[in-house]
Amino acid sequence: MTLSIPHQQRLPLMIAILGFLFLGLFLLWPLANVFGASLLDSEGAQFTFGNYTRMLGRPYYRTAIANTLGIGAAATILTTVISVPFAFALARLPVAGKQAVQAMAALPLVLPSFVSAYAIVLLLGNAGIVTRWLHDHGIAIGSIYGATGIILVYALTLYPYVLLPTVAAFKAVDVSMEEAALGLGSSPGRAVRTVILPIVLPAILAGGLLVFIETLENFGVPFVLAEDMPIFSVEAFKLFIGETAANPAQAGVLGVLLILTTALVLLVQRRFLSRRRFATNARAAPPLLRVGWGLRIAATLYCWTIVLLALVPFFAIVVLSFMEFRGPVLHEHFSLGNFAGFYDKAMRPLANTLIFASLASLCVTLVGVPIGYVVTRWRSGTATVLDVVATLPFAVAGTVLAIGFVMSFNAGWLVLTGGPLILVLAYTVRKVPFAVRSAGAIVHQIDVSLEEASVSLGRSPLQTFLRIVAPLMVGGILSGIVLTWVTVASELSATVVLYSGDWRTLTVVMFQSLEGGGAGLATAASTVLIVVTLLPIALLYRLVRRYELG
């Protein structure tokens, strides 16, 4: 039998098939099971929409939907309102210490958001240090629990999602367009409104959308701060783990609704953005505006305030971890007790976190980079489908994916529950979209003719990929690995469903001590987690700097 597949398509097709196999087994199959469970009656025999009508009929879950969407929308708006002026200041105004601001502004992306939430509780909660101190001085502050606290934490931890693309967009505006607007008689204000903002708007919207999706999926922040307020992802978790009786069908309903909501948001964004794309051909970033001292000081203060406010919770928790806790109660003097406790109880979870994060980053790279290569280089229907499937995990909350994993790999020919592998696989699937995107962006920068030159010199497409494409991608892949590693290390939403026995991670330790009132251990674990996330970033930064200087 002869293969009738054209020779240049064999490698991409092979990669696509492997990609589909992996994503089919570890993404589509679990999701299909979640859908399936949501559509079956309590005996698991009859097809029914009963679960949906029952869930949506209960005010409690309707409130959960409203809360989740409302908080998400409010957080998105707040984030955007904070970030757009910030971005403009970074791109176009003289801000003192701009480099430092820029470096620090990216940090919340890699620091675990629920640590920030927890720090807020320790500082401003009912028994929080600041709350008590204010109380002693006769000042009462409102409750930080519920929507206020959640929105605040989201805004402080998610603002880089809007800030970073918007800064890039402001810098990509061709200065001659601005000059054209001014030359035609616009005031500077009008030029910003009518020329610059429309060009920057797609970036702002794309960033805002990321924020919204993150809020829909986030488990840790509402878990810490929601108290009695029902929130989607937390309710799905409770229904599935079931303190009284686990109810996979109803958890499935919430999961499906969550996926559909995210998918809908993504679709709306695609439709909206595809009609508003502006190509600018700016050769260099536009120059800084000349402004007076007043505006200069205001811009500097504004940028520094936001950056520092976002980092204060992390700083606070590091400080607090060196104080003594008796149960949940803090005593304000130095102590290494928390770390002694950590050493006793949490060394194994620390090791697990390090191992899982390493394995997952390796797997994500092996799966995501070839897929990113194929969807960028190979224009065909198959590649488009692969792209969509590989992006799908982005729309699936970690909790929901994890529920699907348990439903799929609890019995049958492939049993993974109860072991460490299921965590690694879940992390891999969750991070694949990011690896595909970043690998695709790098491949886009590599001229196709380099590959053609290699092939015409006698290297097969596979050898070409390994000898030419991969080495050229190494820098980008390395940053991708570090980012995956860091975000996996602080993953909570899937972990909390999938961990078992000996295979707890640092985040699980924190989660459990929060539930059980072991605040001291939680702060120590937070500090360790912060160090574990910042260390690789710092190393990478140094490596990149050295590479650029050399």
Added chain:
Amino acid sequence: MAGIHVKGASRSFGSVRAVDQVDLEIGEGEFFTLLGPSGCGKTTLLRMIAGFCELDAGEIRFGDKRIDKLSAHRRDVGMVFQNYAVFPNLTVAGNVAYGLRARRVPAAEIGSQVEAALGMVQLGGYGERMPHQLSGGQLQRVAIARALVIRPQVLLFDEPLSNLDARLRVSMRAEIRQLQQSLGITAVYVTHDQEEAMSVSDRIGLMNQGRLEQVGVPSEIYRKPATRFAAEFMGTTNLLEARQLGLAAPVTVSLRPEALRLADEAPADWPRLAGTIAALEMLGPLTRLDVALANGTVLRLAMLDQPQRPLQAGAPVTVAYDPARLVIVP
């Protein structure tokens, strides 16, 4: 080394027939140029030969061996790209050695072969440099050395000079021609620049809309254009109805500007035409005139610079043309 035989090669992209039923015979050791405007299919045809573009129909052979179903990396071609495509992660020597390593040439021989190839393109001693330290012209030399060193059956050039500045283009094309001749490798060269094509080629295949419009040696294509398109693409020409020159035949003719002269410098048997100078363009070695005839026809005329002869727009002038250079085009 082998000739290239293309039979009935076709390829469509959507509804566009990029290459349409092309038959082509390129002899062993020949320097053949595919010339045409952008989008004419010349690059697609070259990429078919290289193995980067599937054929919808037809076949391609190197000598007796059919290669159109063969993977690109098994075709034994050397290719030079427009944007150099020098591997940025390898040294100059690493680039040149790349194809030799793929062919499992013993390590002991690689060094001397690389140095010889670099010598051929005047880059001796540049082996240890990294590509980002080289200029565009040097990068293209590396690419040529890299393609030559593997002694391919066929050498392919995809607009190799269009990223270089004008002066370098002229000297590089002579070098490429000279290298190809000394090695005797069959070469296919793609360009949209007719002057470049004429200067390097043994034969030219003029392409338009996916088809070969005319194939021939450069002088023949220039002097005897087979079609209107060929006449117009190969440099400036006067395309006229014969009656505009006062001839009876109902045909279209092509008359090159240099086949026209001022009447007092032309042989006595050349037909004369009276008119006025409509426009005058001084280009240095050449002077171009637009001469408007009484019947409204504008003729373009080119002559060498004549400092002793004052010419002025608006002045009456009589011109003459060489009847032997009047070409009838369909």
